[in-house]
Amino acid sequence: MPEDKTIQELGLDEYKFGFSDPEEYFFKTPRKGIDAEIVAMISKHKNEPEWMLEYRLKALESFFAKPTPQWGGDLSELDFDEIYYYIRPMENQGRTWDDVPDDIKNTFEKLGIPQAERDTLAGVGAQYESEVVYHSLKEEWDKAGVVFMDMDSGLREHEDIVREYFGTIIPYDDNKFSALNSAVWSGGSFVYVPPGVHIDIPLQAYFRINAENMGQFERTLIIADEGSSVHYIEGCTAPTYTSNSLHSAVVELIAKPNARIRYSTIQNWSHNTYNLVTKRAVAEENATVEWVDGNLGSKLTMKYPAVYLMGEGARGEILSVAYAGDGQHQDAGGKVVHAAPNTSSLITSKSISRGTGRSTYRGLLKVHEGAVNSKSRVECDALLLDENARTDTYPYIEIEEKKVNTEHEATVSKVGEDQLFYLMSRGLSEEAAMAMVVNGFIEPIAKELPLEYAIELNRLIQLEMEGSVG
């Protein structure tokens, strides 16, 4: 088709955020690879309390002891010795964007962060390599007692809270990648919302990898105290290199009674990034936790946000949308554990596969004995854009209680010739027609996002698809 050529000429079919800055850093580990010396170096560099160093070293042992998972995606090309584990781009965190070096500031400008901060956010954190280079919280929320800072500052300024909760939702030995993160974590967010405080506009953290062979291991802990609410949004991009990068985060959420946390991710890593993330939340009595998880980028993503419904009446919701283009594997889904009576959950997964892309839904629904009158619904829909694309569904269900109501539904559909012809007969190009079908498919998830992010999600999918039809 004639349109294809134009788009290729414009270069839009390539990953849009693949540019990189020169590497001029305050500190970078002297070598690739990981061992106790590197871990101690990171901890010392951060001037951490002794207990954190011990925690890191225990986690490192666990990382070495655990085999690389053989299920899920293909990790055979991921070489832990070929990764840099810590880079500190600048000496001190910026209080204003003017404190941030020009290269880095320009990168975040290109990603639209300062603009979003002015327009729509209650606070913003910008992480570049291993450290958060800029952080802000609007005065109104600061005065209300909200804490929103990078995790390292959280450990320094609120050591007692961090020590009480850190690693309690996701123990370091939960899996190989939580162990790795626990050993070398750096950056991420620490959020505390005091009782009864409702932050009505989102907090956002943005994660950017710049260096080649970089490993980014942010660590996030969000505590919403009784009756409070918060919406946290995470975005991520990286340059395109021929060698691999690794992003392995650990995110722990705690929703106290009657609290509500919504955590939204639009992950758009470059196609050379392994994205292996552990996310888990605990919802206490009548609390609500929602994960909105958009996976567009990366080479391989393995991520299954979880909600443990520990208190009566708690509710968990997971909305997952994945796009797997050529060479990508999105192994995503969600886990819900019902451990108290009258709890409810909903998992909605929408995946799109194109070319040699593969999307996998992997989910767990578990209802413990005694979690009477629990309700759960799992719905996963896959859309295939062409003949070669692949999708798989692995729904694991373990029910120990009889008095429950669970539903599971899965569909696979293909974009049909008739559907495309219909739209094209109304003047839409083949690409526009395909994009319209895809946008319609993810509409149930897009409408759950704030408008700007819904538009962004649609736009990113459109960008991924451009030049791919014909």
Place this chain on the structure above:
Amino acid sequence: MLKIEGLRAEIDGQEILKGLDLEVGKGEIHAIMGPNGSGKSTLSNVLMGHPRYEVTGGAVTFMGEDVFELEADERAKLGMFLAFQYPSEVPGVSVANFLRTAVNSVREEELSVMEMYRLLQEKMKIMQMDPKFAERYLNEGFSGGEKKRNEILQMLMLEPKLAIMDETDSGLDIDALQVVSKGVNELKGPEFSAVIITHYQRILRYIEPDHVHVMLDGRIVTSGGKDLALTLEDKGYDWVRQEFGSAA
């Protein structure tokens, strides 16, 4: 305006159109009538460019352009429109959103949000549609009548130069048929031509054709004025087969 010469087309290796000729002038309304299996729907799909049909012979020009050189969207931009017999469902895409994209695709200049809104309100009123209809997902869960009305709504929004209507009347009750016909008559004028493809004569009571053609076994076997439609209704398609079947 539209010129079809010796058109041959097949689907899955089976020839359906076997040398069809037809010429439609500017401002003319043509009706093509024929029994089931005569190739009526194939003709409409081939004219609009459905990829499943293969054109094996003949030529079709629209406004002087060879339509086989054009993709379906390019034909639409040139002013061709097909009202589908079985329109596809597009879940998650609202009628309003779809129409906005479609209208802006065929127009040289984009309409503003406000202009689009007014245009849609105006056309929906003609089609006697509830404004809430615009928020529904395209054809999803629509009744047969709603789908047909929606097709005509799209036609009014896109203002084509040539509309091909593939059995738009089938399955409609009298009320719906009147509304649909009203929509078509709305566009009637020196700049609008239509090819109404139908099994029955009754839609022609509401939309008066200038020419009537009878199609049998992939060809037009006889043509005439609107009286031909009445003759057909009287004598039935068996008469056509007896009279013209040998030619096929």
